[in-house]
Amino acid sequence: MAFFYSDGILHVGDARASVTVDSIIGAIDRPAYVYDLDDIALRFHAMNNAFVGTRHTIHYAMKANSNAAILRHLCALGAGVDTVSGGEIARARAAGVPADRIIFSGVAKTHQEIQRALEARIKQINVESPQELQRIADIARSLGVVADVAFRLNPNVNPKTHPYITTGFRDNKFGMDESFMPELRGILARESKWLRLRGFTMHIGSLLFDLDVIREAIEKTIAVHETFKAQGHALDRLDIGGGLGIAYDTADTAREFEMITQYGRMAIDATRGLDVELLTEPGRVFVARAGVLVGRVQYIKVTAAKTFAILDTGMHHLVRPALYGSKHRILPLHQDAGEKITYDIVGPICESSDFLAKDVSLSQLKQGDLVAIADAGAYGFTMASQYNSHELPAEIAVSAGRVVVCD
Numbered sequence: 001m002a003f004f005y006s007d008g009i010l011h012v013g014d015a016r017a018s019v020t021v022d023s024i025i026g027a028i029d030r031p032a033y034v035y036d037l038d039d040i041a042l043r044f045h046a047m048n049n050a051f052v053g054t055r056h057t058i059h060y061a062m063k064a065n066s067n068a069a070i071l072r073h074l075c076a077l078g079a080g081v082d083t084v085s086g087g088e089i090a091r092a093r094a095a096g097v098p099a100d101r102i103i104f105s106g107v108a109k110t111h112q113e114i115q116r117a118l119e120a121r122i123k124q125i126n127v128e129s130p131q132e133l134q135r136i137a138d139i140a141r142s143l144g145v146v147a148d149v150a151f152r153l154n155p156n157v158n159p160k161t162h163p164y165i166t167t168g169f170r171d172n173k174f175g176m177d178e179s180f181m182p183e184l185r186g187i188l189a190r191e192s193k194w195l196r197l198r199g200f201t202m203h204i205g206s207l208l209f210d211l212d213v214i215r216e217a218i219e220k221t222i223a224v225h226e227t228f229k230a231q232g233h234a235l236d237r238l239d240i241g242g243g244l245g246i247a248y249d250t251a252d253t254a255r256e257f258e259m260i261t262q263y264g265r266m267a268i269d270a271t272r273g274l275d276v277e278l279l280t281e282p283g284r285v286f287v288a289r290a291g292v293l294v295g296r297v298q299y300i301k302v303t304a305a306k307t308f309a310i311l312d313t314g315m316h317h318l319v320r321p322a323l324y325g326s327k328h329r330i331l332p333l334h335q336d337a338g339e340k341i342t343y344d345i346v347g348p349i350c351e352s353s354d355f356l357a358k359d360v361s362l363s364q365l366k367q368g369d370l371v372a373i374a375d376a377g378a379y380g381f382t383m384a385s386q387y388n389s390h391e392l393p394a395e396i397a398v399s400a401g402r403v404v405v406c407d
Contacts, residue, residue: 002291030391033394047286050261050263066382071097080097100122105281130187146193203242218271236275292331295347308344314354315351316388317347317393319383341363
């Protein structure tokens, strides 16, 4: 477990090598994200083992958390990355990720982003529309290079998750259904000197738990893949996306590791007989549990209706509760067995939506106490802002009980 209590004090690491969270926060005078790199490694190995026996590559979806220490750590383990912007590609390259381990996804790739991706000779560009495919061909021609591409299919399945994070349903902006295929074939034929179709890709959303829905999307994608292969396209890759979730309302992680194993088995079975490199793009399931956001209580405010613990961190540093109504566990860095008090944990932003948790029962907090918002390693810092001109939080990575350079 990445974060746990021992003698009432919050630690990061495991029983063999851990350190108290407050000791690594030290003299930092602003909120901070703390990440456990070893927990991320455990999850990477679990995913890698789930696909053993197949030709596969794990491309970490770095939109979840693009911290350089995390990227370096996963790269050293053999992971590639899935990126959604030119900025993410540059960040991955700066962290040492080889170009041939980088996939470029995203629905609005600019001319400049595509050009830099092709100049870097990245592994693959996931295409979202015919106009994008034509733009890629035009830029490849101007550079005198061949672009390796995959077509993102929208399989029109209901991922049963929050509507803001669905990406494979007919009402979503992502991917292309089969009606796009004739136009795509025409561009491929016309620009065959500059485009090389490597396969198909799909991604239906985030916070996914229903493997049957993912399998349905994979099978729909395979059907189109096989049609193109029968027409003479030498396809050698199938990208099945990512999106596996975690249960934010519990600290029990056993379900997640079991789901990772079942996901691998399902994918292997669903793709049996295909001669392809199987690509997968986990994000949240690798890093969410591995991070907390630590803030300090500035005031305790008691009204007739509520008791507020007002922190120096809030929606500007972790927007998920305000944006999605998500519920994160609250972990005081020091807890005791005394009387429990019900708090709303709120921040400094001039918005009533600025809350991190509501109606949570905690041991008594006082001014100056440090509090950790749990399971904040995914879509935390990457979505943070400087709203109201607040500073961004610090970031601290820990491995084997030691702080790792976190530039």
